[in-house]
Amino acid sequence: MRAAQRALAAEGFVCVPGLWGRELADGLAAEASACRPHARIPANGPRTPVTARRRGTPAANGPLLARLHLGLTGTARALSGRLLVPTFAAYGYYEGDDAVYLHTDTAQCDLTLLTTACGEVGPLHVHPELAGRTMAELGSLESDPSWDRASGTPVRYPATGIVALAGHRIPHHRPGRPAPGLNAVAALCYRALY
Amino acid sequence: MCESATKALVIVDAEGNYYVLPGEVISLAKAAPEAQDAIAERLASHARVPLAEGYCFAGVLTVPAEDELAHYTPDVAWPNAADTP
Numbered sequence: 360m361r362a363a364q365r366a367l368a369a370e371g372f373v374c375v376p377g378l379w380g381r382e383l384a385d386g387l388a389a390e391a392s393a394c395r396p397h398a399r400i401p402a403n404g405p406r407t408p409v410t411a412r413r414r415g416t417p418a419a420n421g422p423l424l425a426r427l428h429l430g431l432t433g434t435a436r437a438l439s440g441r442l443l444v445p446t447f448a449a450y451g452y453y454e455g456d457d458a459v460y461l462h463t464d465t466a467q468c469d470l471t472l473l474t475t476a477c478g479e480v481g482p483l484h485v486h487p488e489l490a491g492r493t494m495a496e497l498g499s500l501e502s503d504p505s506w507d508r509a510s511g512t513p514v515r516y517p518a519t520g521i522v523a524l525a526g527h528r529i530p531h532h533r534p535g536r537p538a539p540g541l542n543a544v545a546a547l548c549y550r551a552l553y
Numbered sequence: 554m555c556e557s558a559t560k561a562l563v564i565v566d567a568e569g570n571y572y573v574l575p576g577e578v579i580s581l582a583k584a585a586p587e588a589q590d591a592i593a594e595r596l597a598s599h600a601r602v603p604l605a606e607g608y609c610f611a612g613v614l615t616v617p618a619e620d621e622l623a624h625y626t627p628d629v630a631w632p633n634a635a636d637t638p
Contacts, residue, residue, distance in 0.1 A: 368577060404630035418631035425627075432621075440581045442614075444621050449629035462632045467624065498635070546631070550624055552616065553588040 360437060363523070367438050371529040372485050376517035378434065379427075384519050386423050391450045391476035391543040394419040398452050407460035408498035413535075416459070418449040424476075428547045431472060431521075435549045438523050439470050443549035450476050453542040457481050458535025461501040462494065464526030468548040471526030475516045478542030481533055483522065484511030489530040497530055508534040516544070562608060 366373040398417035428448035435443045446467035457480040464471050473483065489497070500506045511532065514522050524531065526548070562574040584592055593599065596612035603609050 368581065400633060401629045401631050403628060405632040406635035407632065408635040412634040415633050416631050418629040420627060420629050440578045442582075442616070444624055446624045447626050447628060447630060449631055451631045459632055460634060464632075465630060467630070494635075548630075552620065552623075553584040553592055 364438055364440065367523055367525070368440070371487050371490070371525040372512075372514060372522060373438070374514060374517060374520070374522050375434075375438070376520035378431075378520040380519060383423075383427070387427070387474075387545060388477040390421040390423045391452075391545070392541060394421045394450060395452055395541060395543070398450070401449070403465070405460075405462040405465055405494065407462045407501055408495060409460060410502040413458055413460075414455065416451050416453065418451045420447075420449050424448050424450065424545055424547075427545075431547060432549065435470050435472065435523070435547075439525075439549075439551075441469065441551045442553060443470055444552050446548045446550050448545065448547040450543045450545050453478075453480055453538050453544070454540070455538060456535045457533055457538040457542060459483070459531070459533040461486070461489075461497045461530055461532035463492075463497070463528065463530050464524075464548065466527055467550050468526040468546075469528075469551045470549045471524045472521040472547040472549075473516055473524060474521050474545050475518060476543040476545040478538070478540055480516070480538060480542050480544055481536050482513035482515040483524075483531050483533055484509075484513050485524065486511045486530040486532075490528055492530060501532070508532075521547075560606065562604060562606070564610075 363373045398419035400415040401418045428445050564572045595614050598612045601609040
């Protein structure tokens with residue numbers, strides 16, 4: 360855990376595998392699949408101003424995800440060294456491709472824990488070098504055909520663990536590749552109480 | 554080569570176990586200025602016990618369950634494109 364704490368503090372992200380077992384992983388996969396019919400494009404969340412829109416990403420939540428969210432509060436605090444409290448958790452669904460616009464998370468996400476709930480998505484590309492950029496500036500980059508969409512540090516979500524990311528501070532995106540079938544990412548967000 | 558000495562705050566429990574808090578951890582834990590009153594209200598005592606390096610022990614903070622979940626919402630959010638005018 361100490362190495363993970365140091366990495367998160369230094370880089371703004373860290374991969375922490377092996378936090379739960381196969382049974383919980385299977386439960387998350389089953390819940391994510393069952394919740395897909397209820398998923399909607401949410402009213403809230405980061406909104407990247409882009410000139411060419413792709414398909415939207417619907418989201419939903421479920422009771423097992425909520426329990427995991429609350430249960431990982433201590434892990435989130437230990438990783439960050441901050442008095443974090445849970446804000447929201449969601450499954451985000453990617454069908455056809457797994458692209459994510461370049462963005463930073465909202466103020467509800469001082470720390471964002473990410474994992475693959477079902478299917479498979481490509482690595483998230485994190486951009487510590489873009490910290491401090493506004494959403495307008497990130498949207499300009501995202502809309503620039505000359506911007507290298509393979510840029511950033513690729514981080515793959517572990518199957519039974521999380522990628523912890525200072526989501527409100529560190530911009531991130533996923534370049535996008537064909538993603539057949541149902542693929543869902545679970546995001547669990549925490550904010551500092553003080 | 555590192556040329557500056559490292560300092561850390563060290564607290565100790567009733568059994569003599571040390572807890573070493575490096576400056577980086579303390580910096581991360583610095584509360585927002587607007588939270589000062591809320592923190593003061595949560596401290597059981599307002600006595601300040603001098604430690605070292607200008608720091609004092611201010612007390613133990615207890616966060617009530619309702620505050621733990623004060624920001625929790627079942628409303629989901631997810632990154633998407635902004636609506637264009």
